[in-house]
Amino acid sequence: MTEKPKLAVWKFASCDGCQLSLLDCEDELLAVADRITIANFMEASSNVIDGPYDLSLVEGSITTPHDRERIRDVRRQSKFLITIGACATAGGIQALRNFTDTRELLSVVYASPEYISTLNTSTPISEHVKIDFELRGCPINKTQLLEVINAFLNKRKPNVSPHSVCIECKKRGTACIMVAHGTACMGPVTQAGCGAICPSYNRGCYGCYGPMEAPNTSSLVKWMRNLGVPEDELLRMFKTYNVGAESFRCAVERVEGEDK
Amino acid sequence: MSHAKGGDTRTIKVDYLARVEGEGAMYLEIRDNAVVDVKLKIFEPPRFFEGFLRGRDFREAPDITSRICGICPVAYQMSAIYAMEDACGIKVEGALRELRRLFYAGEWISSHTLHIYMLHAPDFLGYPSAVEMAKDHPEAVERGLSLKKIGCEIMSLMGGREIHPVNAKVGGFFRVPARKELMELREKLLLARDLARQTVEWSATLDFPAFEQDYTFVSLYNGEEYPMIDGRIISNKGLDIAVNEYDQHFEERHVGYSNALQCVMKPKGNCYHVGPMARYALNFAQLPADIQETARAAGLGAVCNNPFQSIIVRSVEVLYAVSEALRVIDNYKSPSVSSIPAVPKATTGYGATEAPRGLLYHRYTLDSDGIIEDANIVPPTSQNQKMIEDDLRRFVPGCIDKPDSEIQYLSEQAVRNYDPCISCATHFLKLEIDRK
Incomplete structure (x- = not known):
């Protein structure tokens, strides 16, 4: 018997909604878990299996110096890396900060701003590492998510239309x-x-x-x-x-x- | 992940808490068998919603703030909508208000069931995840998934989709459902009611550590129904205020180790408890008699003070939400309009509703064109954060003789009692720039 492919789900700056889409596949979840090993999915399991991973799903955008490094580490451990949702593919709603005047933001008084470490931009994953596929949406469509997982595990192109x-x-x-x-x-x-x-x-x-x-x-x-x-x-x-x-x-x- | 520090000091830490929404860590320091330091650290990156809400149109707030949390988007939409309707001086009543309760009930069912079966039950039964648990307890996990799905179906019908629904608006809805569409849900809800009763009975069979606390519970209250969307803010220790008095009684504080603000009660900075246990304790009388009976049969009194039993209280709330959805559907008369007009004024509006995890407060100041000048949002997990630390401080001494690994396991479970949503708690910080 061949070993089941290993799936990892990673979170960066985001609302959790796109990775929740996987748990929202109520009818398919146990069948999916039968075919793949959910090796690293912190929102769903406290059991973490070390990489490398066959497929990584990445939710969220890059907004901190720490995350800028972490995504490189995720890439190194992943055979295929797929970004899911508007945060990961475009920077998300938090990319509105990219349009804001830095001085203006700094002038916003905060009790203890020195506690917070953040970049002045929110950027998509593709600006930091090579990605293998982008699944769009805020949130993503769970049927499309299943299609993309299926396609990568069966080494074919996902059937996701680019039309309007x-x-x-x-x-x-x-x-x-x-x-x-x-x-x-x-x-x-x-x-x-x-x-x-x-x-x-x-x-x-x-x-x-x-x-x-x-x-x-x-x-x-x-x-x-x-x-x-x-x-x-x-x-x-x-x-x-x-x-x-x-x-x-x-x-x-x-x-x-x-x-x- | 835990280690002895040498001497009589023990440090227990979990660098990345599993089965919670978002990124958080826990730190416990024990010296001479006493807990000397407890920190719930939230390292989820801040997203600054309150910053970029400034300059947006008042009608955009429900959709934008729903992006704070993919687990409870309806709660954000509802609190934003009530705050904006307060600013516009309008009140949505009748069938539209009923539909809001139906919509919200869908989120309670879905979010609570996710936590009960997929995030919390594995702690009690000793599994790392619901998928592992399903191998030995397939019936329970399948029951949870079926129930969750029906909650999602309510949200999908009422909102267009279950995550970041599109149908709610200031003044009502973009489209109201036909009676026929609701009747299709009715059949499923009858099944859900059985599943929800079984969930209450099943959750009551779990083993609970003996740990009761004298909590200050805070929730909405309107005296007529179990609270979801409106009412006064009350506590079991004498608080009774209108929503627009919230800022006079509560304040958010910033601590160095967390990316989330901690909300406390003025003037002493006391912690307090929001969420299912608070709603239940303050509104038991508003539950229908048959649900009160089911709760009592499951071993609950009119107040539950053991946070580990929150899983039973959450199950009772799922049963209530299913019954409430059925009530709305059975009494439904299609409203003549899908929304009432909302004209903004230069003023401040306040809104608070009961998110699955507890009180969710929004405040917006608008200009005369309805453009947002200032926004403030206090999510339930900010309010519970200090309460969680307080629980750990009191709970750990009772198991101090156990090995570190066991203390760690039980402490993580104690954190998950609150179903903390770290994504929610983090997004309200103002910005400091790293110029690299």
């Missing part, structure tokens, strides 16, 4: 809320994967899966302006959970430039 949320609305038969109701929606530039939940709940997509492949943000900005979305609101729409993703960051910089 618009395709998912068409698939589930949701009328376009931007066209039909004039609701501002990030769907046209956002990667699919969630199942187009927001439009089916009568609200615009807010971009939590980050930019799709080659998004046309300029065109969307024009559409938003035609709908009468105020400029500050338009900026905030791009400045959320994936603000650190290049095309969203560029859209912010471009809109700010135009506003000047």
Whole structure:
């Protein structure tokens, strides 16, 4: 009998939600645990088996000097390293600090700031080490997570589409809320994967899966302006959970430039 | 991970606590058979939510703050929403309020069941994880997973998804469910009610260390129902205040060894206890009679003072949440609107709801356009942090003759009694920059 592949789950700056997705696979969890050894998953088990690991899932972004070193160690121990969620793939909501004036932050009075060690940026894992695959989303979709784990364990490419949320609305038969109701929606530039939940709940997509492949943000900005979305609101729409993703960051910089 | 320091001093430390949400460590120093130092260290990196909430629109706070915690996002959304509705001077009542209780009940079921079966029960039965436990106790683990799944299904219907749901908004919901959709949940909830009763009975069969404390319990209270989303903040030691008086009675302190603030009661800096045991002690009378009876049959009184038995209290709350969800569904009349208008004012709004782990307080100051000028969030684990240390200080002397490894095991279990959510507790620090 061949030895079961070893899985490790690592946490950096994050909310725990993406690794929770694994525990949220109520119907599949025990079957997964049957096929792989959960070798290092602190949130679920106090039993830690030493590396190397066949597959590492990494949640969270790099925000401290210590974590900058720790991710290199994780990479060294991992045959495949997959980042899961917007924090790990784009820096997460905490990447908003990347836009803040350092002096302004320092001027915020705090009782004992000397106790805290932190970097002035929140960056995705891919800025620090080579990664083998990025699974997007804030949070990730658990069905996609199972697909990715499966694919790597069977040495095939994960079946995760890079197209926009618009395709998912068409698939589930949701009328376009931007066209039909004039609701501002990030769907046209956002990667699919969630199942187009927001439009089916009568609200615009807010971009939590980050930019799709080659998004046309300029065109969307024009559409938003035609709908009468105020400029500050338009900026905030791009400045959320994936603000650190290049095309969203560029859209912010471009809109700010135009506003000047 | 524990070692003797030489002489009569023993140090017990756990560098990375398992089966808690987030990154924390524990440090115990014992000299001459007395505990001289206890530290719950939280090294989870801070994310500065209160900093970047400034300048955001008041309507964004529920979604942004839900990202503080993937285990209890509904709690963040609800506390933010109540604070914003307070600032707008509106009150959501009737069917919309009922739907909020249903939504929140889903999170209680899911979060509590995760802790009961996957994080806490392995301590009592001697396994490193629920997956290992499932080999010998498949029925229990499968029961836990089934129950958890039904909690997630409530959140998915009400919120679109179970982690960071998208449907809650200031003033109500983006979309309210049709009666037919709720009826599909009803069948599953009837099954869940059986599973929840079995969970109470099963949790009561575990072995509990004898350890009772005279706690100061703090929770919401409205006199009519078991608290989830509104009420006054009360304690068993005479506190009785409105939510907007919170800052006058509680304060957060910063200690050097932790990335999380510790919240204490003014003026003396006393620790206090929030969460299931506090809610239960202060609201036992508001539980339906059949649930009171189930609790008594499981060996609980109207107050539980043994933190190791919090697993039974949590199970009772799961049973309550299932019953409450059924009550809401059975009485449901679709509201005429999915939300009521919310117009912001230049003022400060306050909100507090009962997250699975206890009282979650939000305060926002808005300008006249509804832009957030200041935000303050106090999560349950910040409030329980000092209480956890206090428990360890009192608990360890009772097992001081045991070997270090056993003290360590029991101490970790004592920390997990509180289901600490370290991700929640850490995200509220202001920033200091490392310029490297």
